[in-house]
Amino acid sequence: MPKTDDIILTANRLEDGVVLWMTGKLDWTADRSRAAIFDADNAQSAHARAEQDAAANRIVSVYAVAVNGKADQSAREMIRAAKGPSIIPPADKPACGSISLDRYFHPVMRRTSDVSLRSA
């Protein structure tokens, strides 16, 4: 059971912005499941290492997430851990043939307004 002052450290890689977490070996991983939980005794050395790496232009935007059963389970941290949005972005591929429009339109369509095809 995590203690209230337990933390994980997270950042973005400078060169490409990839989300990173600090491991128990005080290096960085893009795999959230390998993130280490630092207690109060170890947090200081973890923060010091993060500051070193930021100063060495390897990472940016470092912050600690409290592991208290809530913060690291927030939507924000879960989305970061998932490495992508919770919706499916458009895929870059050609549509294959005609699609059914039934999903968009009810069988009985009422006209709500009109547009002149040709003025008088």
Place this chain on the structure above:
Amino acid sequence: MYRYDQLDHAFVKARAAQFRNQVERRLAGALSEDEFKPLRLQNGLYLQLHAYMLRVAIPYGVLSAQQLRGLAGIARDFDRGFGHFTTRQNIQFNWIKLVETPDILDRLASFDMHAIQTSGNCIRNVTSDPLAGAAADELEDPRGWCEIIRQWSTLHPEFAFLPRKFKIAVSAGIDDRAATGFHDIGLRMVKNKDGQIGFRVLVGGGQGRTPRVAQQIATFLPKRHLLSYLEAILRVYNQAGRRDNIYKARIKILVEAMGIDAFRDAVEAEWNKIRESAVELPDSERDRIVGYFAPIDLPIITDSDYVHDISTRRQNDRAFDLWMARNIHAHWHPDYCSVTISLKAIDRPPGDASAHEMEAIADIAEAFGQGEIRVTYEQNLIIPHMAKQHLPAVFNRLAKLGLAGGEAGLIGDMIACPGLDYCNLANARSLPLADKIFRRFDDADRRADIGALRLNISGCINACGHHHAADIGILGVNKKGVEHYQITLGGQAGEAAAVGTIMGPSFEEADVPAAIERIVDTYMDLRQDNETFADSLTRLGTAPFKESLYA
């Protein structure tokens, strides 16, 4: 369209080279993040939730087919194959690598685009009516004036470090399709009693945590004084705007603190010093720039068989009929129209388009339009200057792409910010909620029956999703670590710009679609004759809607 001259080409190439050098220095450690951040923001590069995000300027929302293909190429070669069109008529790429950004800026420069002034406390990309030059109801094409403002404001040395960002919109239609009332400066082209066309100037509008509708500072400003008057407003703001508190730094706060009359007096005093000076634009230069936007030469269509064909198809094809009713806009030329291509559908985040879709739309614009595309405030695309005889073929092409649905101006045509799925500032997700609401109203007949209704979603109080300016606004908030959503009613972005009223306590995400449905059902039960949602709300007030919301 405006075309880059040698100076423009040299300028954007030099700017890209400058940023390449800055990135190299950052990666080498010669620049700290604190030193580099303002430089990258001046080139539209943010660090977001998953990666860097690049916002590319689309001046007043106008793109050539070649430029849209170019953006598709960037999406494919440097991102994940899609882009996100924004309410400020720009495009954002969500998965950008810092190391590749200089190459992207070079690529953009190769087709006359850039990312300058899409971030930072400067005058941002000027926005306008997406039907500019193609609308039936406009006094004149506002794009020439947008371009003049763009050239005046680009890297303006005096206004590169304003107290806060600064947004200008220009509209010349009877309908305000550029939300001028929610801009730092809104310019409405109007005709005075002598028949001259000039500008009604609004100032101090904006959204965010302190939403304000812009107030009128000048009833009629002659065209020749536009730049000197804008410069006077900016000078007063630059000198008197607050820099001690980011939340009170926008011009709307200054205008409110001074009062519009005192603010006007200060602007007039400054203006009297600089009008009739070098700031005024020479007529020859004005004519040169406005000349790029001369009315397009559109031939009369003599063969009128298409009128019958379209009429017949409308009677037999409900999807085509609804598309004609909602997504086709009147043009000044009776044989032509403009076509909205909706970027709203189930499983499509509002405003997103894949690279393939962008290329296909560019093809359609060239084959059936005049090779031009517009980006709208509502996060859709428009092909202007389309001969009406092509409408059935265009519909067929769009249907094959899955882009023939999503009726403009109905409840499915939602504006939504990227929200917590991408944005570092967001408190809550916007995109999944937009999808759930679309699914709740996944019946085009029902959407059409509901009629005109704007529903906007913002993932935080910064209000990028313009929830304040919607008939139904939804604001994401963080309530003890859980995403909640507050509902507002009665906002408007157009001629009668208004800020929506908060209805009460927020809802959990799962309860929002049903809550929206209760509001809509209340309207359907109580509306009279042809009342729109906004009309009913004005007549009835918020009480019956609030009652249904919290029943």
